[in-house]
Amino acid sequence: MIEKKPQTLIVEFAHQVATVTLNRPEVRNAFNEAMIVELTTVFRELSERDDVRAVVLGANGKAFCAGADLNWMKQMAGYSDDDNHADALRLADMLRSIYRCGKPVIARVNGDVYAGGMGLICACDIVISVDTAHFCLSEARLGLIPATIAPYVIRALGERASRRYFATAEQFDCATALRLGFVSEAVTEDKLDDAVQQLAAILCSNGPRAVRACKQLVQDIAGREIDTALIEDTAVRIAQVRASAEGREGIASFLEKRAPAWRN
Incomplete structure (x- = not known):
């Protein structure tokens, strides 16, 4: 409130x-x-x-x-x-x-x-x-x-x-x-x-933490040189998201052909 x-x-x-x-x-x-x-x-x-x-x-x-x-x-x-x-x-x-x-x-x-x-x-x-x-x-x-x-x-x-x-x-x-x-x-x-x-x-239909991370991703990466540091940065980000509860739920719901928990 x-x-x-x-x-x-x-x-x-x-x-x-x-x-x-x-x-x-x-x-x-x-x-x-x-x-x-x-x-x-x-x-x-x-x-x-x-x-x-x-x-x-x-x-x-x-x-x-x-x-x-x-x-x-x-x-x-x-x-x-x-x-x-x-x-x-x-x-x-x-x-x-x-x-x-x-x-x-x-x-x-x-x-x-x-x-x-x-x-x-x-x-x-x-x-x-x-x-x-x-x-x-x-x-x-x-x-x-x-x-x-x-x-x-x-x-x-x-x-x-x-x-x-x-x-x-x-x-x-x-x-x-x-x-x-x-x-x-x-x-x-x-x-x-x-x-x-x-x-x-x-x-609102997308993963809330993923949406937040997407916004941050654009702000952090726009204009940066595509070098080793940037590539490493993006690899770390996707690895962390895949391992997150929301990431696992999203993949599971896709494979099981059901709506993810955040849409319920």
Whole structure:
């Protein structure tokens, strides 16, 4: 159970899926200090819950997330260097809590995503978006840079596209996002919930420890040189999984033509 009820989020549970909904529609779900703290706390807790097999990150209203809240940005104008640094670290910690969550995270993108909101969906594992959504790394328009979100955006968008959209701050549509591989799937608004629910159900049908290990595997291996150390690393991982209770149950259920225990 979530220890303290969030004020900027709605957290719901159904069928082993946790849905975290950004709930500041009056400001296009722009995040402030409170939302950053609450997202960090919630995702850390969900990462450790055995009754949660997948997480959906969504938003209320017409936009997914407009980035930083205007009033919060006004406060930043008076921050000292130390204050700015501490604030940036809190944002970075929030993004890492989503990226490192031990459960697969699906971004349910219901509308436009700007600036820091791009970091949120890039920290997720899979992005399902309405086909009318627009995306923008708008920081350069304000004389800023998307530094804290950059590690996640570059991984999701790719280096070449990031060079362009970081510097130009151009808006791009969902068709472009899909072509670049930034969005996993684009659907019409009336199909969004079905698409998200179907994918979550697929994730929940697989071995929970295997899914967690798969997520970790990609994060650990992406970009590494294929050398002796990497080969040894992967050999150790599969050997450990084969010997695990879940691995043995999965193989046994396949051979015996029955459902594995985690689907019961």
